[in-house]
Amino acid sequence: MKTVLSIAGSDPSGGAGIQADLKTMEAHGVYGMSVITALTAQNTLGVQGVMEVPADYVKNQITSVFDDIYPNAVKIGMLPGLEVMKAVAMALDKYKAGNVVLDPIMNSTSGTELSRKGSRKYMIYELFHRCTLVTPNIPETEVIISLLKDGSGGGSKPPESLDSREKIEEAGKKIGETCGCNVLIKGGHSSFAVKKSMDYLYLPDKKVGIWLEGERLDNPNTHGTGCTLSSAIASNLALGDDLEEAVRKAKRYLEKCIRAGLDLGHGRGPLLHRV
Template identity: 50%
Template sequence: MEATTSKRTAPKAAAAEPKAPKAVLAIAGSDPSGGAGIQADLKTMITNGVYGMSAITALTAQNTTGVADIMEVAPGFLREQLDCVFSDIRPDAVKIGMISSAELATVIAETLRKYKAENVVLDPVMVATSGSRLMKDETVEVMRRQLIPAADIITPNIPEAQVLTGIEIKCPGDMERAAELLAEQYGCAVLCKGGHSVSDADDVLWEKGGATWLRGRRIDNPNTHGTGCTLSSAIASNLAKGMDMKTAVTEAKAYISGALAAMLDMGKGSGPLDHAFDIAGSGRFMKRW
């Protein structure tokens, strides 16, 4: 009697439907420690339900204790990066962070106009936490003339809003006035961040029609490396998903509050946020809409 061999054919897996999530481009510097810059941007984007892309303006040598060195990329190379992205996977939103020279700022502005970029979020990284100026006057001037007018929203903190308006900001009323002046001058929404206050983390969003205060409880966490990068990338992600400006900013603020409250503790200095806190949670921010 011949033995028979039974062959079981594995059931074919159903073909997955093609996916085309919303895409967001981050234009910023690289942080090898992963807490800020492009690395923080991409973490924020994937945990907020969008496909992240990047164009690097500078390579930094830094960690949680400080910045050791910066190597700026050539303007022509930045232009090539941007052209490669826009000509292949058109971004639904663009986040702009660290810009170290007027030449790089000009390349970015020209590219935004060339491709008619939408949902542009500009984080004007001008002043360090220590108070030191990070951007030369000529770069600030190009930002004023070319980049801010191309933005849908800018996200200055109090020191940066002071540089852009010339107003000394001492109270919530000053924050609101600075946001209003910038919005009127440049025709974009303005989120003036009040996180420099000791007692609270209230921000003011100025859009056409007036101000919206976004109240926040200060979270007692010394690890705040990359908060500005994270917030602006979350806003860009939300705009790409189709949220209106107020909702996009409100949800981004909730996301960053959660990332801070997760109390990640890494490094010897001011450490990074927990960008992935929501993965094991409700998944609220990862929804693709």
């Protein structure tokens, strides 16, 4: 059986984070494992609190997994601070981890900071190139581009709005070629694709950009879509798919999860992963 490790935060309501990752992996027929980087108090209404796991303990968890059940792929989600990021980077190098998918979570939908601003420069310059794929949404991409354009790396320049296909294509190329990683810019927040779900995959080694179209579904319950998509991609990579096929399959899977129409909680509800 193929194995996938999720390095991410915990969501006690089960819709996102480690819990969504493990559900997604189970649905893909791979064996899921987890390293918890932060404990959150959250539900469908928002995030009420965050407690960071000490970096040494994150390192210990990673060591316990890799020394016993070496994962065929790794999904990385919430990395709350610099020391945790450094611990993860060192572990990826030590164990020569492959098929690494990083979902660069910065803020929750409700606005809570999940990755401290002072650590984002390290994520971009030191973690991205260690990954097979990074999967930012449009607001995260805008922040990343702002940091890359700022010569000091401090992000003093205000983010530019990515409000067209051309700007997203430029952003994908900038991130991919500057950071040395494949990039999937998720278009769920796009202002120009109303009837379709438009994601952009840039492959720097091939100098190729691919627009991936899908159905935009009318369902407000989309808590954990980013976690689910990145975990599905990692699962498909573990199963042997090439990157483009892994992304296409994951996108189709996510659409099924949304289309299932699960309705739980009093806010932005979770997905049904067993589809």
